[in-house]
Amino acid sequence: MADLLFEIGLEEVPARMIAAAEAELLRRTVALLGRERLLPVGFDELSGAKSYSTPRRLAVLVKGVLARQEDVSEEVVGPAVKIAFKDGVAGPAAEAFAKKNGVAVGDLKIVTTPKGEYIAATSVKPGRSAAEVIASELAKEVGAMYWAKNMRWIPNEALKFVRPVLWLVCLLGEDVVPVSFGGRTAGRATFGHRVLSTGEAFEIVSPDSYEAQLAGEYVMVDVEARRHRIRKALDKVTRAVAGARWREDEPLVDQVTHLTEWPDVLLGEFETAYLELPEEVLVTVMRDHQKYFAVESADRKLANYFLAVLNIALTESNAPVIKQGNERVLRARFNDARFFWEFDQRTPLVERVKLLENVTFQKDLGSYAEKSERVRVLAAKLAEVVPGVDTAALDEAARLAKTDLTAELVKEFTELQGVIGGLYAKAQGVSSVAAEAIYDQYTPASMDDGVPRSVEGALLGIADRADTIAGMFGLGMEPTGSKDPFALRRAANGIVKILAESELPLTLSTVVGLAAKDEATAAKMMAFFRERVEFYLREVGGQAYDVVAAVMAAGADDVRDVIARSEAVSAARGGEDFAAVSAAFKRMKNILAQAKYELPETYDCWFETGSPEAELGNKASEVARQVDRLSRERNYGAALTAIASLRAEVDMFFDKVMVMDTDLKMREAKLMLLATIVRNFSGIADFSEIVTAG
Amino acid sequence: MPIAGKKALTFQELLFTLQKFWAERGCVLQQPYDLEVGAGTMSPDTFLRVLGPKPIRIAYAQPSRRPADGRYGENPNRLFRHTQLQVILKPPPEFVQEVYLQSLVAIGIDLAEHDIKFEEDNWEWPVGGAWGVGWQVMLDGQEITQFTYFQQCGGMDLDPISGEITYGLERIAQFLQDVDSIYDIVWSRDPDTGAELTYGDVRLHEEEQFSSYSFDYADVPKLWQHLELYETECKDLLSKWNEFSKEHERITKEAESLTDPRVVLTYDYVKNRRFPTMGAYELALKCSHTFNLLDARGAISVTERVGVMARIRTLIVGVAKVYAEQERLKARA
Structure with missing residues (x-):
């Protein structure tokens, strides 16, 4: 047994791709070794294998790889005995068979099969050495890795990889395995940090010295160790400013971890005058453009500091230079932002409404001026259904919502559209309700985001998105499969989330009915929204598939209602009575389906007093009345408890009663009873969808 | 520093x-x-x-x-x-x-x-x-x-x-x-x-x-005129090349089908080499710069933008294709 180390040296891999690539290389390497029977029995990936990465390398270390595959012996059946042997003497057929399988004629055996007696040989396929397997197979795994964007670099070769391969290291124990990939053949030579190390290649002695040897050349090859060091350094450096702390930003920590091999953190400063610019703009410049962390003072307000994560160790001599350089860049960026901020103010949003006529929204749907007008009308119609809306503010917000698309600052920081419009509106004396609605119009940007703060913001956001979806669906441009170029799914998710997490008395069919140009478009949109509600229930609500299917079957028009039902069903499904009743519903539905029974428009059925049918019928009507009342109060938990209380009567019914009675009249009556029950209790969920144990 | x-x-x-x-x-x-x-x-x-x-x-x-x-x-x-x-x-x-x-x-x-x-x-x-x-x-x-x-x-x-x-x-x-x-x-x-x-x-x-x-x-109507003039000339050059190219193809085919070794068909490779692809490229560059001026002048609506860019793309990609073909023929001559 020996440890395997494999390292691919690369020109800087894009930070966003590294984590997935590192995991994939590990998964592929372990899978290959497993498939090739080179891992010991009971091999545990968590303790036995480890992966590493920096911008310039991906590596895996697998402990205890077997030296070689075990030999495989296999019984090969040959020709019939009567052909192979003549009078007990081996003929040419027997000799040829023995030779082919590498055994002596004397070692041939006879096996009896249903077709008669045949000669057979035990052929031993010798296992290959681990080195042999790795040398021939590992490169294929590397070549099959997924990259979001890759490139060619070797003339006359079709090979594509994320960036050119610079070196390969492959050691099995202390021996080199000459894996070839990307024009390189593995040895034991690797490189340290570009600047801090000497720049010369150095040799890895053995897999277990890899991490320490690289650390000696200023490469922290373990991602988590690097992340930890960055967080510690951010904490430590921020302590230089009394009462300050750095603004937590997990994605940014992740990004800088994948941009560095030997990280250090620098505290920089900027002139307090820039703090007059909106915080949103300052943070965007720092985070998105410079990958700096923002610093806030004790009162949580932005402080005039920033933190840069460097790929070099700070020293007394380089620190002032690097600090000065980063500060100058930030100052220039802030200056730019201030220039745009002031320049944009010269043309107030009101004057920009006209400019929207020249900004195309979509070629068949007209300009943003036309879109704004549609959104204004739609928002007003939605507001009629919602009490307490400041309709004047909503109207103003809808009219101005898209004007910031003509602002220079938005052209510079596209991720701040809406936000900048809101800030300009506020600065230009637009009502604070309208300004806030404009600011929040693109909220939520994702499922992790919040929802607009005001009802006006929520209505504007819904109207804007519904107009986009209705327009695109009207043109037949619905998303298909992985193709969703206009991000309509995200738009619909936004509407669902707003309806789910605000108190608006709006249903999907109201929104769709007001937005869609015709019935056909509305129908397509409703189906689309149903999928988005399902998505919301599963992804945000964390509901199981069967619960989602059950409650969706009872309707999804009222988003908050379907959520409440899903939560109640999810909570109830563990109960024994509920499970039994669910199973009974499944049985009822099956019986009704088999009988192809449909409830007539008017009906009535009578059973003998005291019979299981009558007991069930009476109990069911009583429970139905309770459920109806509780459902109207949205007390679905209690409603489900009431439904579960049917268990005794249901059990008794199925125990004693034969539904498919030979007396057709009785059969009809019993089917009618079951159909009524199924109908009366389908308002919360289709319980037959619930997967019950056993 | x-x-x-x-x-x-x-x-x-x-x-x-x-x-x-x-x-x-x-x-x-x-x-x-x-x-x-x-x-x-x-x-x-x-x-x-x-x-x-x-x-x-x-x-x-x-x-x-x-x-x-x-x-x-x-x-x-x-x-x-x-x-x-x-x-x-x-x-x-x-x-x-x-x-x-x-x-x-x-x-x-x-x-x-x-x-x-x-x-x-x-x-x-x-x-x-x-x-x-x-x-x-x-x-x-x-x-x-x-x-x-x-x-x-x-x-x-x-x-x-x-x-x-x-x-x-x-x-x-x-x-x-x-x-x-x-x-x-x-x-x-x-x-x-x-x-x-x-x-x-x-x-x-x-x-x-x-x-x-x-x-x-910058005079917007004149810029549009410049753009059209440059574009037309560039297109004309590209279609001239297409004639050359067709002729080359025809002669190559004819030469391949000849059985009498005494007949030699020649294609005018000098004419080919001297074909002004770079001239066409300069005209395309002129279009690109004129477009940028119109854009700075605020004279191109977003709707028009896509269309004009597609026109210039046709020229520039067209020139690149001609250049590549011309180089191939040069190598053969």
Whole structure:
């Protein structure tokens, strides 16, 4: 047994791709070794294998790889005995068979099969050495890795990889395995940090010295160790400013971890005058453009500091230079932002409404001026259904919502559209309700985001998105499969989330009915929204598939209602009575389906007093009345408890009663009873969808 | 930036030093292309030379005009016309990043004293049917170079690929000289008197005048006319080539079908070689620049924009295809 180390040296891999690539290389390497029977029995990936990465390398270390595959012996059946042997003497057929399988004629055996007696040989396929397997197979795994964007670099070769391969290291124990990939053949030579190390290649002695040897050349090859060091350094450096702390930003920590091999953190400063610019703009410049962390003072307000994560160790001599350089860049960026901020103010949003006529929204749907007008009308119609809306503010917000698309600052920081419009509106004396609605119009940007703060913001956001979806669906441009170029799914998710997490008395069919140009478009949109509600229930609500299917079957028009039902069903499904009743519903539905029974428009059925049918019928009507009342109060938990209380009567019914009675009249009556029950209790969920144990 | 004991390079010294550095690594030093372009990539020394199999190493400074970026000389970090130093390495040598880093050392940057990162930045020029993958090179938080491995140009896969290194000279000079405004960059220093000329002394009037030309004076109807004239002529040239190309095809086919060895059919390869593809390319570049002027002038609506860009794309991609075919025929002759 020996440890395997494999390292691919690369020109800087894009930070966003590294984590997935590192995991994939590990998964592929372990899978290959497993498939090739080179891992010991009971091999545990968590303790036995480890992966590493920096911008310039991906590596895996697998402990205890077997030296070689075990030999495989296999019984090969040959020709019939009567052909192979003549009078007990081996003929040419027997000799040829023995030779082919590498055994002596004397070692041939006879096996009896249903077709008669045949000669057979035990052929031993010798296992290959681990080195042999790795040398021939590992490169294929590397070549099959997924990259979001890759490139060619070797003339006359079709090979594509994320960036050119610079070196390969492959050691099995202390021996080199000459894996070839990307024009390189593995040895034991690797490189340290570009600047801090000497720049010369150095040799890895053995897999277990890899991490320490690289650390000696200023490469922290373990991602988590690097992340930890960055967080510690951010904490430590921020302590230089009394009462300050750095603004937590997990994605940014992740990004800088994948941009560095030997990280250090620098505290920089900027002139307090820039703090007059909106915080949103300052943070965007720092985070998105410079990958700096923002610093806030004790009162949580932005402080005039920033933190840069460097790929070099700070020293007394380089620190002032690097600090000065980063500060100058930030100052220039802030200056730019201030220039745009002031320049944009010269043309107030009101004057920009006209400019929207020249900004195309979509070629068949007209300009943003036309879109704004549609959104204004739609928002007003939605507001009629919602009490307490400041309709004047909503109207103003809808009219101005898209004007910031003509602002220079938005052209510079596209991720701040809406936000900048809101800030300009506020600065230009637009009502604070309208300004806030404009600011929040693109909220939520994702499922992790919040929802607009005001009802006006929520209505504007819904109207804007519904107009986009209705327009695109009207043109037949619905998303298909992985193709969703206009991000309509995200738009619909936004509407669902707003309806789910605000108190608006709006249903999907109201929104769709007001937005869609015709019935056909509305129908397509409703189906689309149903999928988005399902998505919301599963992804945000964390509901199981069967619960989602059950409650969706009872309707999804009222988003908050379907959520409440899903939560109640999810909570109830563990109960024994509920499970039994669910199973009974499944049985009822099956019986009704088999009988192809449909409830007539008017009906009535009578059973003998005291019979299981009558007991069930009476109990069911009583429970139905309770459920109806509780459902109207949205007390679905209690409603489900009431439904579960049917268990005794249901059990008794199925125990004693034969539904498919030979007396057709009785059969009809019993089917009618079951159909009524199924109908009366389908308002919360289709319980037959619930997967019950056993 | 305080580089102990010696003054940072002037703007012109920076240019000399980088040119010398790349000349010593086998680059042909070419002069800037004498036509308005938005970037060094658009010079035929990049755009056309990256096509086809012929290796090349070339470096040149390229003044790059971007009419919409003009700020009348009032913004310390934006220019109507900035200067790129463009290096094309076809195919790129091994460990090309290390060679690039040595060029930074050559201009006085001590690598151990700075934070250098190669951050993903992929380049794309849809109008030229061109894209590549690469990085922006960050030096203490400043983007100083764009580094691209060209993958496609004129809609055609490249083999071998080219490495393109584009230095933003103003930004690097600002960095080296530690000045906040581009206009304060020392352009030259008189060796006798030590008197300095700044970037502002040399170029400010251009920025002022070209900003107002592009934003305020350029005659929109005439620009549209220019655009159409350039476009028509370029298209005419491209269709002439198509006739040549058809003729070549016809003669080749006829020659293949001949059985009598005494008959020799010849194609006029001189005429082929002299076909002015580069002339067509210049006309396409003119269109591109005229488009940029119209854009700066606010004369192109978003709707029109897509259409005009598609027209220019047809020209530029068309020229690239002709160039590639012409080179193939030349190689055969």
